[in-house]
Amino acid sequence: MTKQEALFTYLLRLADDRLILGHRLSEWCGHGPVLEEDIALANMALDNIGHATSLLTYAAEVEDKGRNEDQLAFFRDVREYTNIKLVELPKGDFGFTIARQFLFSTFAMLHYEALKDCADPQLKGMTAKALKEYRYHHRHSKQWIIRLGDGTKESHERIQKSINDLWMYTNELFFMNEVDEVLISEKIAVNLEKLRSDWQKLVEETLKEATLEIPDYKQYMQQGGRNGIHTEHLGYLLGEMQQLPRMYPEAQW
Amino acid sequence: MNFNEKSAFMEEQARLDEFNRKLEAGEKIEPKDWMPERFRKQLIRMMSQHAHSEIVGMLPEGNWITRAPSLRRKLILLAKVQDEAGHGLYLYSGTETLGVSREQLIEDLHSGRAKYANIFNYPTLTWADIPIIGWLVDGAAIVNQTMLAKSSYGPYARANLRICKEESFHKKQGYEAVALLANGTPEQKKMVQDAVDRWWWPTLMMFGPHDSNSPNSSELINWKVKTKTNDELRQSFVDRTVEEAHAVGLTIPDPDLKFNEEIGHWDFGPIDFDELYRVVNGDGPCNKERLDARRSAWDNGAWVRDAASEYARKQKLRTIKAS
Numbered sequence: 001m002t003k004q005e006a007l008f009t010y011l012l013r014l015a016d017d018r019l020i021l022g023h024r025l026s027e028w029c030g031h032g033p034v035l036e037e038d039i040a041l042a043n044m045a046l047d048n049i050g051h052a053t054s055l056l057t058y059a060a061e062v063e064d065k066g067r068n069e070d071q072l073a074f075f076r077d078v079r080e081y082t083n084i085k086l087v088e089l090p091k092g093d094f095g096f097t098i099a100r101q102f103l104f105s106t107f108a109m110l111h112y113e114a115l116k117d118c119a120d121p122q123l124k125g126m127t128a129k130a131l132k133e134y135r136y137h138h139r140h141s142k143q144w145i146i147r148l149g150d151g152t153k154e155s156h157e158r159i160q161k162s163i164n165d166l167w168m169y170t171n172e173l174f175f176m177n178e179v180d181e182v183l184i185s186e187k188i189a190v191n192l193e194k195l196r197s198d199w200q201k202l203v204e205e206t207l208k209e210a211t212l213e214i215p216d217y218k219q220y221m222q223q224g225g226r227n228g229i230h231t232e233h234l235g236y237l238l239g240e241m242q243q244l245p246r247m248y249p250e251a252q253w
Numbered sequence: 254m255n256f257n258e259k260s261a262f263m264e265e266q267a268r269l270d271e272f273n274r275k276l277e278a279g280e281k282i283e284p285k286d287w288m289p290e291r292f293r294k295q296l297i298r299m300m301s302q303h304a305h306s307e308i309v310g311m312l313p314e315g316n317w318i319t320r321a322p323s324l325r326r327k328l329i330l331l332a333k334v335q336d337e338a339g340h341g342l343y344l345y346s347g348t349e350t351l352g353v354s355r356e357q358l359i360e361d362l363h364s365g366r367a368k369y370a371n372i373f374n375y376p377t378l379t380w381a382d383i384p385i386i387g388w389l390v391d392g393a394a395i396v397n398q399t400m401l402a403k404s405s406y407g408p409y410a411r412a413n414l415r416i417c418k419e420e421s422f423h424k425k426q427g428y429e430a431v432a433l434l435a436n437g438t439p440e441q442k443k444m445v446q447d448a449v450d451r452w453w454w455p456t457l458m459m460f461g462p463h464d465s466n467s468p469n470s471s472e473l474i475n476w477k478v479k480t481k482t483n484d485e486l487r488q489s490f491v492d493r494t495v496e497e498a499h500a501v502g503l504t505i506p507d508p509d510l511k512f513n514e515e516i517g518h519w520d521f522g523p524i525d526f527d528e529l530y531r532v533v534n535g536d537g538p539c540n541k542e543r544l545d546a547r548r549s550a551w552d553n554g555a556w557v558r559d560a561a562s563e564y565a566r567k568q569k570l571r572t573i574k575a576s
Contacts, residue, residue, distance in 0.1 A: 023319055026318045026319060026327075026331055027318075027319060029311060029315040029318055029331065029334050029335070029338075030308075030311035030312045030315040030334070030338075030546070030550070031546065031549075031550040031553075032550065032554065033550070033551075033553065033554020033555075033557035033558060034554060034557070034558060035308070035338055035341060035342050035345070036342070037554075037557075038311075038335075038338045039335055039338045039339060039342065042331060042334065042335035042338065043335060045331055046328060046331050046332060046335065049324065049327060049328055049331065050328055052324075053324045053325075053328065056324070069324055070323050070324055073324055074322075074323075093553065094553075094554060094557050095557075146564070147560055147561050147564040148557070148560050148564075150564055150567065151559070151560025151561065151563045151564045152556070152559050152560050152563045154556050154559070154560075155556055155557070155559070155560030155563075158556065240319050240320055241319060241320065243320055244320060244321075244322035244380055245322050245323070248322075248438065248440060248441070250438055251322075251437055251438050251440070251441055252433060252437060253321075253322040253323045253326050253380070253430070253433065253434075
């Protein structure tokens with residue numbers, strides 16, 4: 001695998017996670033539990049989709065086959081999408097969305113902190129900018145985990161269930177293969193396994209503060225998203241997202 | 254009238270004189286200033302209707318965020334709908350300065366007691382509706398809000414000043430996207446003209462009934478809450494919009510539309526005000542759906558709001574115990 005191929009795939013993975021997560025967050029627009037959260041969730045959707053757009057633009061440039069960011073977003077099917085399954089699950093209730101935000105943004109924050117010495121200047125610049133956003137996403141979701149966990153009996157039960165249900169999707173955050181190996185040797189990517197203990201520490205601290213149980217790490221863990229083996233939910237999501245450009249492939253919008 | 258009654262009456266008169274003097278001098282009325290009860294009531298009605306319109310207005314556009322046809326359009330639309338939520342937030346806060354809580358206002362919306370703009374009870378059927386809303390609906394809103402930015406009630410004026418800046422961007426992006434469709438493929442041209450045909454008349458209705466039939470207008474104008482009448486605002490919107498439509502080759506669906514050289518304005522055909530009253534009073538194509546969506550967002554979020562207040566209560570207790 002060449003460095004160029006590896007970098008293209010790496011950028012797609014980052015972009016797909018953020019585009020799909022942003023899509024799920026954007027579904028909340030107008031339906032949040034309180035106006036301030038409508039604004040916060042829309043803001044986080046914007047951060048994710050905005051960052052995904054930059055990543056896809058760069059991915060298209062690296063690929064150098066004449067595609068652009070929109071073609072990468074709207075003309076790839078389920079099997080070509082490389083996001084982890086965690087981000088494609090339906091939005092659920094507010095607690096489910098918050099739990100996912102917490103698990104994902106804690107990882108994204110650590111990942112981007114680790115990329116501060118990335119040897120690819122463009123990726124370094126983009127992730128440094130997005131790091132500030134993920135610090136906010138982490139803080140926002142952490143505060144809600146604590147409020148919901150240590151709130152009422154109902155909120156405690158609901159957020160615990162969401163954490164439990166999402167847990168088997170978290171191992172994929174640390175997925176690595178040849179793509180990572182090639183880029184680690186180029187000092188572009190980092191060893192994600194090294195982030196695991198910090199991620200666990202941050203997650204466990206917050207769950208404890210929220211009076212929540214830490215689920216079993218040894219349970220069955222999902223995999224496959226990075227290789228295009230997704231849940232059945234992704235097809236519906238892409239069907240909705242890609243409908244117009246695919247209906248009118250010649251049109252400019 | 255005994256002495257006490259007389260002095261109370263004189264005090265009241267002095268306050269009213271001061272209120273009128275401020276209006277006359279073009280000064281703003283601020284939350285802590287004395288104001289006639291009727292003035293307060295009318296402002297609560299008007300400002301909360303405006304706030305509700307922003308919030309309900311998120312729905313018809315919001316349902317296209319996941320289907321926007323390019324990443325750029327998706328980001329613009331998401332930012333726009335987020336702005337509407339922000340406008341709702343400062344308008345609710347502005348209304349709270351008049352002594353009514355946001356919860357009460359929301360309850361009034363959900364029970365159907367409070368109204369919101371007629372326009373959001375129409376469905377967004379194709380992508381072209383999104384740019385058209387930006388251009389026509391936000392364009393109409395700007396005409397109204399530019400006037401309201403000079404309103405005599407300080408918090409309302411300041412909220413509108415801020416809103417106008419964002420709405421100008423909404424309108425600009427809407428018109429830019431309209432122009433692109435109007436110069437696009439045959440399907441796009443058809444799609445955008447169809448959207449103009451559907452949205453034109455409801456947009457004109459947004460300015461409210463004719464002046465001759467607008468019960469609240471004269472009072473609001475006397476108080477300088479509004480400085481122009483419904484018909485004046487509507488005319489100014491038509492004048493600028495017709496030119497913009499022609500510039501990109503779109504047809505306004507009004508056979509009576511004609512430039513009146515004598516007065517320098519565009520004459521337009523009769524508006525179906527029965528439709529306006531029907532839709533404002535609950536019988537429009539999407540009224541039920543919009544209110545159901547708002548109610549269910551509120552009801553589904555009850556456990557979240559309860560948790561937040563319970564957590565805050567616990568935290569307060571812990572702070573007291575610790576000290």
